Amino acid sequence: MTLHNADHVVVVAGALYDRGRLLAARRSAPPELAGRWELPGGKLEPGESAEKALVRELREELGVETEPGERIPGEWLLKPGYVLRVWTARLVSGEPAPLEDHDELRWLGRDELGSVDWLDVDRPAVDAVAARLWPAPARDA
Numbered sequence: 001m002t003l004h005n006a007d008h009v010v011v012v013a014g015a016l017y018d019r020g021r022l023l024a025a026r027r028s029a030p031p032e033l034a035g036r037w038e039l040p041g042g043k044l045e046p047g048e049s050a051e052k053a054l055v056r057e058l059r060e061e062l063g064v065e066t067e068p069g070e071r072i073p074g075e076w077l078l079k080p081g082y083v084l085r086v087w088t089a090r091l092v093s094g095e096p097a098p099l100e101d102h103d104e105l106r107w108l109g110r111d112e113l114g115s116v117d118w119l120d121v122d123r124p125a126v127d128a129v130a131a132r133l134w135p136a137p138a139r140d141a
């Protein structure tokens with residue numbers, strides 16, 4: 001079962017970062033999404049907070065312990081009735097492995113974000129993540 005929040009199924013995804021890099025995950029299923037890259041995560045379960053769901057999904061899919069940070073402003077429509085929300089997450093322990101739903105993982109630095117074929121929906125989400133993780137330096141007046 002999944003949580004319907006104001007008529008939307010909420011999918012939470014993690015902008016998992018470590019040592020200045022963001023984790024990208026290549027989906028292995030379903031066929032229409034396989035081969036495309038995303039921020040790992042999954043659907044909220046009934047009664048579960050977004051932060052709890054994120055920690056659970058990243059543990060199940062990647063085998064790591066993480067600490068949620070803050071929500072990235074914005075919400076992206078995945079398909080009718082499904083929205084994607086993104087939180088930053090810090091790697092606490094473990095080395096991510098593609099245990100479930102993914103067949104390859106890559107740590108990307110700021111200049112490498114365009115090097116993988118993100119799912120269409122994830123492109124604006126990743127732009128928003130990048131703006132949060134790597135804010136533009138303040139310009140001299």
Ligand SMILES: Nc1nc2c([nH]c(=O)n2[C@H]2C[C@H](O)[C@@H](COP(=O)(O)OP(=O)(O)OP(=O)(O)O)O2)c(=O)[nH]1
Binds near residue numbers: 011039043
């Ligand atoms: N996790 C995740 N899912 C995304 C992203 N972009 C995107 O279109 N999706 C889609 C793929 C799936 O249709 C849906 C999330 O499903 P999922 O398979 O990751 O969720 P889940 O682990 O809860 O799956 P399940 O219980 O249905 O097996 O959202 C993204 O960045 N992260």
